[in-house]
Amino acid sequence: MPKDKHSESDDFRYKFLCNTHVRSSTRMTSIDFSAMLREERLKSRVKKVRPIFDQHPPLRLSDFKLDPRGVYYIENFISIKEEQSLLDEIYKPSTKDEDKWVTLTKRRLKNLGGTPHPDGMLSCDMPEYIKQLLKVLSNAHLEVKDVCDIHDNPSYNQILLNEYIDGRGISFHKDGDLYLPVALILNMSSPALIEFRKTPTSTTEFSVLMKPKSLLIFTDDAYNKYYHGIKDSDFDVVDESCINMNALAVGDTIKRNNKRVSLTIRSCPKVLERKFSQHHKEEEARMRSWWLSSISEKASKSTEEA
Numbered sequence: 062m063p064k065d066k067h068s069e070s071d072d073f074r075y076k077f078l079c080n081t082h083v084r085s086s087t088r089m090t091s092i093d094f095s096a097m098l099r100e101e102r103l104k105s106r107v108k109k110v111r112p113i114f115d116q117h118p119p120l121r122l123s124d125f126k127l128d129p130r131g132v133y134y135i136e137n138f139i140s141i142k143e144e145q146s147l148l149d150e151i152y153k154p155s156t157k158d159e160d161k162w163v164t165l166t167k168r169r170l171k172n173l174g175g176t177p178h179p180d181g182m183l184s185c186d187m188p189e190y191i192k193q194l195l196k197v198l199s200n201a202h203l204e205v206k207d208v209c210d211i212h213d214n215p216s217y218n219q220i221l222l223n224e225y226i227d228g229r230g231i232s233f234h235k236d237g238d239l240y241l242p243v244a245l246i247l248n249m250s251s252p253a254l255i256e257f258r259k260t261p262t263s264t265t266e267f268s269v270l271m272k273p274k275s276l277l278i279f280t281d282d283a284y285n286k287y288y289h290g291i292k293d294s295d296f297d298v299v300d301e302s303c304i305n306m307n308a309l310a311v312g313d314t315i316k317r318n319n320k321r322v323s324l325t326i327r328s329c330p331k332v333l334e335r336k337f338s339q340h341h342k343e344e345e346a347r348m349r350s351w352w353l354s355s356i357s358e359k360a361s362k363s364t365e366e367a
């Protein structure tokens with residue numbers, strides 16, 4: 062027989078009291094039990110996502126080095142079928158808080174894994190498709206620590222899902238020190254040329270043509286010393302700065318598709334414990350608004366996926 066709301070909440074409260082062993086009676090008064098219960102319910106309702114990815118073999122990152130400034134590029138990191146299944150999952154309607162689209166002036170994004178903040182990242186549960194992707198990355202054994210100045214391979218816990226339409230790009234920016242100095246970009250649906258510059262307005266020092274299904278990894282100087290950005294344009298023109306020309310030649314034009322989707326995968330080393338109190342809710346809102354104002358374009362509105 063299904064439990065009614067009240068008894069479920071009581072059960073949960075009892076379980077919580079037993080588990081925490083009443084750490085602090087003063088703090089207990091401000092615990093938001095309904096928020097905890099909501100979170101537990103959502104977790105138990107996790108929809109099964111069929112496997113998106115096939116078995117990926119281990120790779121040696123040094124085989125994919127494009128440039129000594131810390132740039133690696135893996136073409137066809139995922140297959141067409143994997144790309145399509147991943148996009149299908151990305152666009153599945155969701156009502157979860159952590160799965161909200163935020164509309165900025167030049168792109169829409171979903172902030173997955175947590176809200177980065179100088180005090181530490183407030184983590185939240187990740188969608189199943191991201192967990193599967195992280196597993197693929199882990200199986201690929203990309204030994205980032207061997208190629209840059211970090212002690213351990215990052216545990217990737219912060220993912221930005223970006224959607225650009227009509228040839229929009231992203232302003233020149235650095236990802237900054239909230240993260241370990243390594244960023245991975247999984248590029249989908251359209252090619253785009255990502256450019257690296259010493260300052261946001263100086264000439265481009267080097268650029269990478271990101272093809273759909275490819276994974277760009279940048280670390281070291283490319284992460285720390287260069288700004289990266291993508292121009293607003295319906296097409297990209299290859300010039301001498303391009304470090305992965307392969308069969309292309311200077312002057313070649315590559316058309317972008319109407320929509321491009323990317324996943325920027327990073328690691329926040331400092332993660333804050335999630336608590337369930339009114340105070341924490343306010344802190345979360347404060348951190349979120351700090352984060353929104355810190356990203357390159359101004360947030361215009363926040364929308365929930367229909």
Ligand SMILES: O=C(O)CCC(=O)C(=O)O
Nearest residue numbers: 221223231236246323325
């Ligand atoms: O969408 C892209 O490929 C670039 C994303 C990016 O630069 C970022 O998320 O910081």
